[in-house]
Amino acid sequence: NAGVTQTPKFRVLKTGQSMTLLCAQDMNHEYMYWYRQDPGMGLRLIHYSVGEGTTAKGEVPDGYNVSRLKKQNFLLGLESAAPSQTSVYFCASSYAPLLAGSSYNEQFFGPGTRLTVL
Amino acid sequence: RKEVEQDPGPFNVPEGATVAFNCTYSNSASQSFFWYRQDCRKEPKLLMSVYSSGNEDGRFTAQLNRASQYISLLIRDSKLSDSATYLCVVINYGQNFVFGPGTRLSVLP
Numbered sequence: 396n397a398g399v400t401q402t403p404k405f406r407v408l409k410t411g412q413s414m415t416l417l418c419a420q421d422m423n424h425e426y427m428y429w430y431r432q433d434p435g436m437g438l439r440l441i442h443y444s445v446g447e448g449t450t451a452k453g454e455v456p457d458g459y460n461v462s463r464l465k466k467q468n469f470l471l472g473l474e475s476a477a478p479s480q481t482s483v484y485f486c487a488s489s490y491a492p493l494l495a496g497s498s499y500n501e502q503f504f505g506p507g508t509r510l511t512v513l
Numbered sequence: 514r515k516e517v518e519q520d521p522g523p524f525n526v527p528e529g530a531t532v533a534f535n536c537t538y539s540n541s542a543s544q545s546f547f548w549y550r551q552d553c554r555k556e557p558k559l560l561m562s563v564y565s566s567g568n569e570d571g572r573f574t575a576q577l578n579r580a581s582q583y584i585s586l587l588i589r590d591s592k593l594s595d596s597a598t599y600l601c602v603v604i605n606y607g608q609n610f611v612f613g614p615g616t617r618l619s620v621l622p
Contacts, residue, residue: 428610435521435614437517437600437613440609485556489610492604500545502559502610505556
């Protein structure tokens with residue numbers, strides 16, 4: 396049981412390049428999330444998905460696209476990277492929040508991807 | 514105003530000390546509350562949920578005051594291994610998790 400995995404762990408891009416971050420979970424969670432974490436800003440939600448084939452915008456969606464073609468995978472794409480997208484990106488998954496029982500409310504995070512855009 | 518606010522710290526305390534963290538949230542419709550712990554250069558992990566009646570897990574005590582929209586975390590008998598950033602998290606009506614910016618704790622020998 397690997398939990399939530401992310402690839403790659405590190406990446407350096409030049410301005411204007413594109414890339415895709417892959418997140419995979421083996422816990423059969425319906426909900427998946429992409430966050431970015433910057434110093435002093437905390438975790439900010441980029442996009443999320445409430446199930447296979449669905450995606451929705453979070454707090455800071457501009458410059459990113461996502462896809463959830465399979466329940467266990469959630470992809471984050473940067474079409475034209477900018478230096479402002481230098482950050483640590485975390486993927487997370489959970490059961491649907493607010494279901495009865497606190498065990499359904501936990502988010503499980505991947506180890507993160509450190510992205511630098513030059 | 515940010516939806517979830519925390520004192521950024523850092524809190525530098527000696528081993529064995531008691532330390533308390535505070536968190537305020539602005540959305541009165543927030544429904545569930547948590548403390549997560551994040552070690553340096555690692556992912557966040559759930560520390561404990563926060564219940565209306567208050568709850569305790571070993572050396573950790575969490576309390577919620579819905580009227581004041583305030584959450585607290587108390588750590589007793591601090592250990593070196595408690596050094597981390599503590600994130601206050603709420604689930605709002607839209608069922609998204611909203612994270613505070615975190616409070617950094619350093620426990621000194």
